[in-house]
Amino acid sequence: MVETSSAIITDRLPEKRLYVVSGNKKQSEDIKRLMMSFYNIDVFIDYSDALKQIEVNRPAAVVVDDFVPPLGGEAFVGFLRNGDYGKKVPIVYAYSESTAGSVEKFPYQDSVIFLRKPCNAGELASSISSQVSSRIEGEWEEIEPVQKSALKKTLQTFNTIATLIEEGSPVPYENIKSSCIPLIEAVKSGNFKDLLGAVKHHDNYSYVHSLRVATLLTLFGFNLGIKGDDLMTLSTGGLLHDVGKMQIPLLVLNKPGKLTVEEFTIMKGHVNATIDFLEKTSDLPKGVLLIAAQHHEKTDGSGYPHGLKGAGLNELARMAAITDVFGALTDRRVYKEPKTPEAAMKIMQSSPGHLDQHLLSLFQNILLGFAMV
Numbered sequence: 001m002v003e004t005s006s007a008i009i010t011d012r013l014p015e016k017r018l019y020v021v022s023g024n025k026k027q028s029e030d031i032k033r034l035m036m037s038f039y040n041i042d043v044f045i046d047y048s049d050a051l052k053q054i055e056v057n058r059p060a061a062v063v064v065d066d067f068v069p070p071l072g073g074e075a076f077v078g079f080l081r082n083g084d085y086g087k088k089v090p091i092v093y094a095y096s097e098s099t100a101g102s103v104e105k106f107p108y109q110d111s112v113i114f115l116r117k118p119c120n121a122g123e124l125a126s127s128i129s130s131q132v133s134s135r136i137e138g139e140w141e142e143i144e145p146v147q148k149s150a151l152k153k154t155l156q157t158f159n160t161i162a163t164l165i166e167e168g169s170p171v172p173y174e175n176i177k178s179s180c181i182p183l184i185e186a187v188k189s190g191n192f193k194d195l196l197g198a199v200k201h202h203d204n205y206s207y208v209h210s211l212r213v214a215t216l217l218t219l220f221g222f223n224l225g226i227k228g229d230d231l232m233t234l235s236t237g238g239l240l241h242d243v244g245k246m247q248i249p250l251l252v253l254n255k256p257g258k259l260t261v262e263e264f265t266i267m268k269g270h271v272n273a274t275i276d277f278l279e280k281t282s283d284l285p286k287g288v289l290l291i292a293a294q295h296h297e298k299t300d301g302s303g304y305p306h307g308l309k310g311a312g313l314n315e316l317a318r319m320a321a322i323t324d325v326f327g328a329l330t331d332r333r334v335y336k337e338p339k340t341p342e343a344a345m346k347i348m349q350s351s352p353g354h355l356d357q358h359l360l361s362l363f364q365n366i367l368l369g370f371a372m373v
Protein backbone atom coordinates (compact mmCIF):
# COMPACT_ATOMS: atom_id res chain seq x y z
CA MET A 1 0.00 0.00 0.00
CA VAL A 2 1.00 3.62 -0.28
CA GLU A 3 2.76 4.47 2.93
CA THR A 4 4.96 7.37 2.04
CA SER A 5 4.97 10.18 4.54
CA SER A 6 2.90 12.17 2.04
CA ALA A 7 0.06 9.64 2.05
CA ILE A 8 -3.46 10.64 1.14
CA ILE A 9 -4.75 13.57 3.19
CA THR A 10 -8.28 13.46 4.52
CA ASP A 11 -10.21 14.98 7.36
CA ARG A 12 -12.17 11.86 8.27
CA LEU A 13 -10.90 9.75 11.13
CA PRO A 14 -11.10 5.97 11.10
CA GLU A 15 -13.86 4.46 13.23
CA LYS A 16 -12.69 0.94 13.93
CA ARG A 17 -13.12 0.65 17.65
CA LEU A 18 -13.19 -2.53 19.70
CA TYR A 19 -14.20 -2.54 23.37
CA VAL A 20 -12.57 -5.16 25.57
CA VAL A 21 -14.61 -5.59 28.74
CA SER A 22 -12.69 -7.67 31.23
CA GLY A 23 -11.47 -7.39 34.80
CA ASN A 24 -8.48 -9.55 33.95
CA LYS A 25 -5.65 -7.18 33.10
CA LYS A 26 -3.44 -9.79 31.46
CA GLN A 27 -6.26 -11.05 29.29
CA SER A 28 -7.09 -7.49 28.18
CA GLU A 29 -3.44 -6.80 27.37
CA ASP A 30 -3.25 -10.05 25.36
CA ILE A 31 -6.36 -9.17 23.34
CA LYS A 32 -5.04 -5.65 22.82
CA ARG A 33 -1.76 -7.00 21.47
CA LEU A 34 -3.44 -9.60 19.25
CA MET A 35 -5.96 -7.19 17.78
CA MET A 36 -3.97 -3.95 17.62
CA SER A 37 -3.54 -4.06 13.85
CA PHE A 38 -7.27 -4.63 13.30
CA TYR A 39 -8.88 -2.22 15.75
CA ASN A 40 -8.38 0.81 17.95
CA ILE A 41 -8.98 -0.73 21.35
CA ASP A 42 -10.52 0.58 24.58
CA VAL A 43 -10.30 -1.59 27.70
CA PHE A 44 -12.93 -1.50 30.48
CA ILE A 45 -12.31 -3.30 33.73
CA ASP A 46 -15.90 -2.76 34.88
CA TYR A 47 -18.82 -3.15 32.48
CA SER A 48 -20.72 -0.17 33.93
CA ASP A 49 -18.13 2.12 32.32
CA ALA A 50 -18.41 0.24 29.03
CA LEU A 51 -22.20 0.66 29.00
CA LYS A 52 -21.85 4.42 29.50
CA GLN A 53 -19.29 4.68 26.73
CA ILE A 54 -21.34 2.62 24.27
CA GLU A 55 -24.05 5.30 24.49
CA VAL A 56 -21.53 7.91 23.40
CA ASN A 57 -19.45 5.97 20.89
CA ARG A 58 -20.74 2.69 19.52
CA PRO A 59 -17.90 0.26 18.82
CA ALA A 60 -17.63 -2.11 15.85
CA ALA A 61 -17.69 -5.00 18.32
CA VAL A 62 -17.26 -5.90 22.00
CA VAL A 63 -15.16 -8.69 23.50
CA VAL A 64 -16.48 -9.54 26.95
CA ASP A 65 -15.09 -11.83 29.61
CA ASP A 66 -17.48 -14.13 31.49
CA PHE A 67 -16.21 -12.90 34.88
CA VAL A 68 -16.16 -9.15 34.28
CA PRO A 69 -17.12 -7.03 37.34
CA PRO A 70 -19.47 -6.18 38.80
CA LEU A 71 -21.92 -8.99 37.94
CA GLY A 72 -20.28 -10.99 35.14
CA GLY A 73 -20.44 -11.15 31.34
CA GLU A 74 -23.97 -12.53 31.07
CA ALA A 75 -25.41 -9.58 33.01
CA PHE A 76 -23.45 -7.17 30.81
CA VAL A 77 -24.79 -8.78 27.62
CA GLY A 78 -28.31 -8.53 29.07
CA PHE A 79 -27.90 -4.80 29.71
CA LEU A 80 -26.47 -4.35 26.23
CA ARG A 81 -29.22 -6.22 24.42
CA ASN A 82 -32.00 -4.56 26.41
CA GLY A 83 -30.61 -1.05 26.14
CA ASP A 84 -31.14 1.47 23.36
CA TYR A 85 -27.59 1.59 22.10
CA GLY A 86 -26.16 -1.91 22.26
CA LYS A 87 -28.92 -4.03 20.72
CA LYS A 88 -27.00 -4.91 17.60
CA VAL A 89 -23.38 -4.56 18.65
CA PRO A 90 -21.56 -7.79 17.73
CA ILE A 91 -20.30 -9.56 20.85
CA VAL A 92 -17.51 -12.07 21.32
CA TYR A 93 -18.08 -13.81 24.65
CA ALA A 94 -14.91 -15.33 26.11
CA TYR A 95 -15.75 -18.10 28.53
CA SER A 96 -13.77 -20.39 30.75
CA GLU A 97 -14.09 -24.08 31.54
CA SER A 98 -16.11 -23.37 34.67
CA THR A 99 -18.83 -21.47 32.76
CA ALA A 100 -18.79 -23.69 29.64
CA GLY A 101 -22.01 -25.43 30.76
CA SER A 102 -24.02 -22.21 30.84
CA VAL A 103 -22.98 -21.13 27.34
CA GLU A 104 -25.49 -23.47 25.65
CA LYS A 105 -28.30 -22.00 27.75
CA PHE A 106 -27.11 -18.45 27.25
CA PRO A 107 -30.22 -16.27 26.86
CA TYR A 108 -28.85 -13.79 24.30
CA GLN A 109 -27.59 -15.82 21.35
CA ASP A 110 -28.22 -13.15 18.71
CA SER A 111 -24.95 -11.75 17.30
CA VAL A 112 -22.95 -13.40 20.07
CA ILE A 113 -20.00 -15.65 19.27
CA PHE A 114 -18.63 -17.81 22.05
CA LEU A 115 -14.92 -18.40 22.35
CA ARG A 116 -13.27 -20.66 24.87
CA LYS A 117 -10.39 -18.96 26.74
CA PRO A 118 -7.54 -18.55 26.08
CA CYS A 119 -8.42 -17.21 22.60
CA ASN A 120 -5.79 -17.12 19.89
CA ALA A 121 -5.33 -14.30 17.38
CA GLY A 122 -6.90 -16.12 14.42
CA GLU A 123 -10.01 -17.14 16.37
CA LEU A 124 -10.50 -13.64 17.70
CA ALA A 125 -9.93 -11.98 14.34
CA SER A 126 -12.22 -14.33 12.44
CA SER A 127 -14.95 -14.26 15.12
CA ILE A 128 -15.06 -10.47 15.30
CA SER A 129 -14.66 -9.96 11.61
CA SER A 130 -17.25 -12.58 10.59
CA GLN A 131 -19.82 -10.71 12.68
CA VAL A 132 -18.81 -7.20 11.69
CA SER A 133 -18.65 -8.29 8.04
CA SER A 134 -21.47 -10.86 8.18
CA ARG A 135 -23.48 -9.06 5.48
CA ILE A 136 -20.44 -8.86 3.18
CA GLU A 137 -19.45 -12.50 3.70
CA GLY A 138 -23.11 -13.48 3.21
CA GLU A 139 -23.09 -11.80 -0.21
CA TRP A 140 -20.18 -14.01 -1.24
CA GLU A 141 -22.69 -16.88 -1.41
CA GLU A 142 -24.21 -15.20 -4.46
CA ILE A 143 -21.10 -14.95 -6.60
CA GLU A 144 -19.73 -17.49 -9.01
CA PRO A 145 -18.35 -20.64 -7.22
CA VAL A 146 -14.66 -20.35 -8.09
CA GLN A 147 -14.58 -16.73 -6.95
CA LYS A 148 -16.50 -17.55 -3.78
CA SER A 149 -14.04 -20.34 -3.08
CA ALA A 150 -11.09 -17.99 -3.67
CA LEU A 151 -12.49 -15.53 -1.13
CA LYS A 152 -13.38 -18.07 1.53
CA LYS A 153 -10.14 -20.02 1.33
CA THR A 154 -7.85 -17.02 1.32
CA LEU A 155 -9.72 -15.41 4.23
CA GLN A 156 -9.41 -18.61 6.25
CA THR A 157 -5.69 -18.76 5.45
CA PHE A 158 -5.25 -15.15 6.41
CA ASN A 159 -6.88 -15.63 9.80
CA THR A 160 -4.76 -18.72 10.43
CA ILE A 161 -1.65 -16.67 9.71
CA ALA A 162 -2.58 -14.29 12.54
CA THR A 163 -2.34 -17.23 14.96
CA LEU A 164 0.86 -18.59 13.43
CA ILE A 165 2.54 -15.19 13.78
CA GLU A 166 1.48 -15.06 17.41
CA GLU A 167 2.84 -18.55 18.04
CA GLY A 168 6.02 -17.97 16.03
CA SER A 169 5.15 -21.05 13.94
CA PRO A 170 6.07 -21.50 10.26
CA VAL A 171 3.51 -20.98 7.48
CA PRO A 172 2.42 -24.31 5.99
CA TYR A 173 3.17 -23.36 2.38
CA GLU A 174 1.06 -26.23 1.02
CA ASN A 175 -2.00 -24.67 2.72
CA ILE A 176 -1.21 -21.22 1.36
CA LYS A 177 -0.84 -22.70 -2.12
CA SER A 178 -4.11 -24.59 -1.95
CA SER A 179 -5.96 -21.43 -0.88
CA CYS A 180 -4.56 -19.67 -3.96
CA ILE A 181 -5.61 -22.40 -6.44
CA PRO A 182 -9.18 -21.07 -6.89
CA LEU A 183 -7.79 -17.54 -7.11
CA ILE A 184 -5.52 -18.57 -9.98
CA GLU A 185 -8.39 -20.47 -11.63
CA ALA A 186 -10.58 -17.38 -11.38
CA VAL A 187 -7.92 -15.24 -13.06
CA LYS A 188 -7.21 -17.82 -15.79
CA SER A 189 -10.90 -18.01 -16.68
CA GLY A 190 -11.21 -14.21 -16.71
CA ASN A 191 -13.76 -14.49 -13.88
CA PHE A 192 -12.16 -12.42 -11.18
CA LYS A 193 -13.87 -9.02 -11.19
CA ASP A 194 -16.67 -10.03 -8.84
CA LEU A 195 -14.24 -11.15 -6.17
CA LEU A 196 -12.33 -7.87 -6.36
CA GLY A 197 -15.59 -6.00 -5.81
CA ALA A 198 -17.05 -8.41 -3.25
CA VAL A 199 -14.19 -7.96 -0.83
CA LYS A 200 -14.02 -4.17 -0.86
CA HIS A 201 -16.26 -3.51 2.13
CA HIS A 202 -14.92 -6.30 4.32
CA ASP A 203 -13.84 -5.21 7.76
CA ASN A 204 -10.38 -6.79 7.71
CA TYR A 205 -8.51 -4.27 5.61
CA SER A 206 -5.21 -6.16 5.73
CA TYR A 207 -6.95 -9.13 4.18
CA VAL A 208 -8.77 -6.98 1.62
CA HIS A 209 -5.55 -5.35 0.49
CA SER A 210 -3.59 -8.61 0.39
CA LEU A 211 -6.28 -10.47 -1.53
CA ARG A 212 -6.58 -7.66 -4.08
CA VAL A 213 -2.80 -7.49 -4.54
CA ALA A 214 -2.69 -11.29 -4.92
CA THR A 215 -5.41 -11.16 -7.59
CA LEU A 216 -3.86 -8.26 -9.51
CA LEU A 217 -0.41 -9.83 -9.34
CA THR A 218 -1.75 -13.15 -10.62
CA LEU A 219 -3.56 -11.30 -13.40
CA PHE A 220 -0.40 -9.39 -14.27
CA GLY A 221 1.77 -12.53 -14.36
CA PHE A 222 -0.71 -14.69 -16.22
CA ASN A 223 -1.07 -12.12 -18.97
CA LEU A 224 2.70 -11.85 -19.29
CA GLY A 225 2.82 -15.60 -19.92
CA ILE A 226 3.98 -16.65 -16.45
CA LYS A 227 2.74 -20.14 -15.60
CA GLY A 228 2.86 -23.01 -13.14
CA ASP A 229 4.97 -22.64 -9.99
CA ASP A 230 6.02 -19.12 -10.96
CA LEU A 231 2.40 -18.00 -11.22
CA MET A 232 1.75 -19.60 -7.83
CA THR A 233 4.72 -17.64 -6.43
CA LEU A 234 3.11 -14.39 -7.59
CA SER A 235 -0.25 -15.34 -6.18
CA THR A 236 1.01 -16.49 -2.77
CA GLY A 237 3.55 -13.65 -2.68
CA GLY A 238 0.69 -11.18 -3.13
CA LEU A 239 -1.30 -12.77 -0.32
CA LEU A 240 1.67 -12.84 2.06
CA HIS A 241 3.52 -9.65 1.15
CA ASP A 242 2.25 -7.55 4.09
CA VAL A 243 1.58 -10.11 6.85
CA GLY A 244 4.09 -8.28 9.10
CA LYS A 245 1.51 -5.50 9.32
CA MET A 246 -0.34 -7.63 11.86
CA GLN A 247 2.25 -6.33 14.32
CA ILE A 248 1.68 -2.65 13.52
CA PRO A 249 -0.95 -0.71 15.50
CA LEU A 250 -4.04 0.35 13.56
CA LEU A 251 -3.50 3.94 14.68
CA VAL A 252 -0.43 3.96 12.42
CA LEU A 253 -1.78 1.64 9.70
CA ASN A 254 -5.01 3.56 9.32
CA LYS A 255 -3.80 7.06 10.03
CA PRO A 256 -5.25 9.50 7.54
CA GLY A 257 -2.70 11.99 6.33
CA LYS A 258 0.95 12.40 6.99
CA LEU A 259 2.78 10.00 9.28
CA THR A 260 5.29 11.45 11.72
CA VAL A 261 8.91 10.37 11.31
CA GLU A 262 8.47 7.99 14.24
CA GLU A 263 5.25 6.52 12.85
CA PHE A 264 6.82 6.08 9.42
CA THR A 265 9.70 4.17 11.04
CA ILE A 266 7.15 1.87 12.70
CA MET A 267 5.32 1.45 9.40
CA LYS A 268 8.49 0.60 7.50
CA GLY A 269 9.16 -2.13 10.08
CA HIS A 270 6.39 -4.25 8.55
CA VAL A 271 8.75 -5.38 5.78
CA ASN A 272 11.29 -6.92 8.12
CA ALA A 273 8.50 -8.26 10.34
CA THR A 274 7.07 -10.02 7.29
CA ILE A 275 10.45 -11.47 6.34
CA ASP A 276 11.18 -12.61 9.91
CA PHE A 277 7.91 -14.48 9.90
CA LEU A 278 8.18 -15.94 6.38
CA GLU A 279 11.76 -17.13 6.93
CA LYS A 280 10.48 -19.58 9.51
CA THR A 281 9.14 -21.62 6.59
CA SER A 282 11.90 -23.60 4.90
CA ASP A 283 10.07 -24.51 1.67
CA LEU A 284 8.86 -21.02 0.75
CA PRO A 285 9.89 -20.09 -2.81
CA LYS A 286 12.57 -17.41 -2.94
CA GLY A 287 10.29 -15.29 -5.15
CA VAL A 288 7.74 -14.99 -2.33
CA LEU A 289 10.42 -13.66 -0.01
CA LEU A 290 11.67 -11.25 -2.68
CA ILE A 291 8.17 -9.89 -3.26
CA ALA A 292 7.76 -9.30 0.47
CA ALA A 293 11.26 -7.87 0.91
CA GLN A 294 11.29 -5.49 -2.06
CA HIS A 295 7.71 -4.33 -2.69
CA HIS A 296 8.48 -0.90 -1.17
CA GLU A 297 11.78 -0.41 -2.97
CA LYS A 298 11.75 2.15 -5.80
CA THR A 299 13.66 2.10 -9.07
CA ASP A 300 15.50 5.33 -8.19
CA GLY A 301 16.68 3.96 -4.83
CA SER A 302 14.36 6.10 -2.71
CA GLY A 303 12.34 3.17 -1.36
CA TYR A 304 12.74 1.05 1.77
CA PRO A 305 14.04 -0.85 3.65
CA HIS A 306 17.34 -1.06 1.72
CA GLY A 307 17.17 1.69 -0.90
CA LEU A 308 17.82 -0.84 -3.67
CA LYS A 309 17.70 0.52 -7.19
CA GLY A 310 17.83 -0.37 -10.87
CA ALA A 311 19.07 -3.88 -11.53
CA GLY A 312 19.14 -4.56 -7.78
CA LEU A 313 15.36 -4.84 -7.89
CA ASN A 314 13.90 -8.24 -8.61
CA GLU A 315 11.44 -8.44 -11.53
CA LEU A 316 8.67 -10.08 -9.49
CA ALA A 317 9.09 -7.44 -6.80
CA ARG A 318 8.80 -4.67 -9.42
CA MET A 319 5.51 -6.21 -10.51
CA ALA A 320 4.43 -6.49 -6.88
CA ALA A 321 5.26 -2.82 -6.24
CA ILE A 322 2.98 -1.81 -9.14
CA THR A 323 0.03 -3.92 -8.00
CA ASP A 324 0.62 -2.87 -4.37
CA VAL A 325 0.39 0.84 -5.15
CA PHE A 326 -2.48 0.37 -7.61
CA GLY A 327 -4.31 -1.76 -5.03
CA ALA A 328 -3.78 0.78 -2.24
CA LEU A 329 -4.93 3.72 -4.34
CA THR A 330 -8.08 1.95 -5.54
CA ASP A 331 -8.92 0.33 -2.18
CA ARG A 332 -11.76 1.75 -0.14
CA ARG A 333 -10.58 2.77 3.32
CA VAL A 334 -12.50 3.85 6.38
CA TYR A 335 -11.28 7.37 5.80
CA LYS A 336 -11.15 7.69 2.02
CA GLU A 337 -13.07 6.88 -1.09
CA PRO A 338 -11.18 4.76 -3.61
CA LYS A 339 -9.41 6.46 -6.50
CA THR A 340 -10.68 5.46 -9.91
CA PRO A 341 -8.30 3.10 -11.76
CA GLU A 342 -7.63 5.90 -14.28
CA ALA A 343 -6.70 8.38 -11.53
CA ALA A 344 -4.54 5.74 -9.82
CA MET A 345 -2.69 5.06 -13.07
CA LYS A 346 -2.05 8.79 -13.59
CA ILE A 347 -0.59 9.10 -10.10
CA MET A 348 1.64 6.07 -10.71
CA GLN A 349 2.87 7.46 -14.02
CA SER A 350 3.65 10.84 -12.49
CA SER A 351 6.59 9.56 -10.41
CA PRO A 352 8.71 7.78 -13.01
CA GLY A 353 11.55 7.12 -10.55
CA HIS A 354 9.33 5.02 -8.29
CA LEU A 355 7.86 2.23 -10.38
CA ASP A 356 9.22 0.35 -13.39
CA GLN A 357 7.51 2.35 -16.15
CA HIS A 358 7.89 -0.37 -18.79
CA LEU A 359 6.14 -2.91 -16.56
CA LEU A 360 3.61 -0.26 -15.58
CA SER A 361 2.62 0.28 -19.22
CA LEU A 362 2.25 -3.50 -19.65
CA PHE A 363 0.06 -3.59 -16.54
CA GLN A 364 -2.03 -0.73 -17.88
CA ASN A 365 -2.55 -2.58 -21.18
CA ILE A 366 -3.68 -5.68 -19.31
CA LEU A 367 -6.20 -3.66 -17.30
CA LEU A 368 -7.36 -1.98 -20.53
CA GLY A 369 -7.93 -5.44 -22.05
CA PHE A 370 -10.31 -6.21 -19.17
CA ALA A 371 -11.96 -2.77 -19.36
CA MET A 372 -10.58 -2.02 -15.89
CA VAL A 373 -9.07 1.38 -16.70
Ligand SMILES: [Fe+2]
Residues within 6 Å of the ligand: 001, 209, 213, 241, 242, 324
Ligand atom coordinates in the same frame (compact mmCIF):
# COMPACT_ATOMS: atom_id res chain seq x y z
FE1 LIG B 1 0.88 -3.84 0.52
Ligand SMILES: [Fe+2]
Residues within 6 Å of the ligand: 001, 241, 242, 270, 295, 296
Ligand atom coordinates in the same frame (compact mmCIF):
# COMPACT_ATOMS: atom_id res chain seq x y z
FE1 LIG C 1 3.84 -3.25 2.41
